[in-house]
Amino acid sequence: MTDLVASGITVKAPNAVLVRDASFSLKPGELVALLGPNGAGKTSLIRATLGLAELEEGEATLGGLPTADLSPMKRARMVSYLPQTRPLAWPNLVRDVVSLGRFSHGVALGRLNAADESAVSRALDACDLTDLAGRRTDTLSGGELARVHCARAFAAEAPLLIADEPVTALDPRHQIRIIDLVAQFVAAGGGALVVLHDVQLAARYASRLIFMKDGKIVVDGPLTDILTADRLLDVYGIRARVEGRRVDIEGAA
């Protein structure tokens, strides 16, 4: 019931069209990878869909209600959002940062109720952070920090998750760990939309792919139907060999 549906979305900046007539949907139970070169409009599409940026045209709904009219609290209980930049202003404890994921449930730091407390513990546990819960975030490595942000997003226990480049700047092992966490979330009945730059990673995990280029959705469909060498050439300008979920990138075209 908590489907996220975007139909005919157009987003404009003062002198440019960032997204043009884009439509897609996200349901619980699917892991969708949103792919496309830098500047394709992926982040703008996500922000507009969530009601965080102004829509020029089109409509986005969450559970049947327009996201622009939803209160931020209500929206946050239905969809967790992990933005691309994740600056932490203060050196808080890991547990406190993860607890902020429960903000939409009314959490005030230092005074969590039992339900919030156990959701936070579950999220910490899922992301293998229980031992780090008492550490300050400014003492963590990049990989650990990425897991903290994931745990923060999971702690909301919202049915949907949107993660904008959650694995950028991580080493291969941490990339896989983070995607594994998202896959776990989907296996448990959640729906996730993940922006990725790593085609191979997307091919291994996603159930559906959405390709964007120049502000438009080029194609949207099940992985096996739409992931082809021609597609990668068209969208990214790279030569690659594709066999099922295996992608070998050979070079720039």
Place this chain on the structure above:
Amino acid sequence: MKNLPLIPILILASICALFAACFLGSTPLSLGQVFAAMAGGGDVGDRLVVWSIRLPRALAAFLVGAALGMSGASLQGLLRNPLAEPGVLGVSASTALAATFSLYYGLVAVSAWFLPISAIIGALAATAVISVSAIRVRSVVTLILIGVGLSSFAGAAMSLLMNLAPNPFYLSDMINWTLGSVANRSFEEIGCAAPFLTAGAAILFLTRRGLSALTLGEEAASGVGLDLRRQRILTVLGAGLLTGASVALAGAIGFVGIVAPHLVRPWVGHDPARSLIPAGLLGGLMLVLADIAVRLIPTTNELKLGVVAALIGAPAFAWIAMQRRGSHD
């Protein structure tokens, strides 16, 4: 370190400091005399010293410090910047300018309420300018520079008013204002500031949870359910009311709002929401103690509270700024 009952300790210390402020001073009073006078008994002269001179003065110092500590803590939470403070950001100077303006044109003679109201208008305008800039520029350094610019402008306008002062009495009034002092404050003056102080503190207290969310950055904060626009408006309003009322009461006193939250932060897990109350209490405590010092230091002219606060606070500001070296911008 984090399990210390910080708030009870600070409340106790503040009460002790307020009591000490009633006890210490140029007219020697015994403990018994102070207690008797406080209870409404004792010698008429003692009652006068305690109730009309020392207690209102100490209370004014406490309220001003608490207001500055709280508004500093909330602005730091909103702007995610440990250097944000009404004084540094030019809000205090702008507020003092607005207040001086109403003194200069004799508005205060019409009604005592003109002083806090014009001070608050000045504070709100300056806080709004700073917040709009903060949203636009995003860089901490640029924001501080805008604050410096605002401060300089308010300072220049103040100099202009002094330059045009019709007689030396006006001039000394204005100078006192810029230096900041709680000497000779009465309960009436506190009463005029009280409604604004209460409203500002209440607004900040009720919206403090959003400041925790802002730890994640604005984008993620709205992602977890924070109404950014509302949070910004209410924090600016609350901080503006507190700064305005405190300047109306004591003139411009700087750096309390930066030092108090900074000292409190490690004890509250660096959470801006939980730093609000302790920062207010500590700010109040600091000014009460500083004011006692001002009264006891045997100088020919009494030192101004704002001068002492700046002498201690400015090096602390520089020190905090130096510690930030290496972190993002």
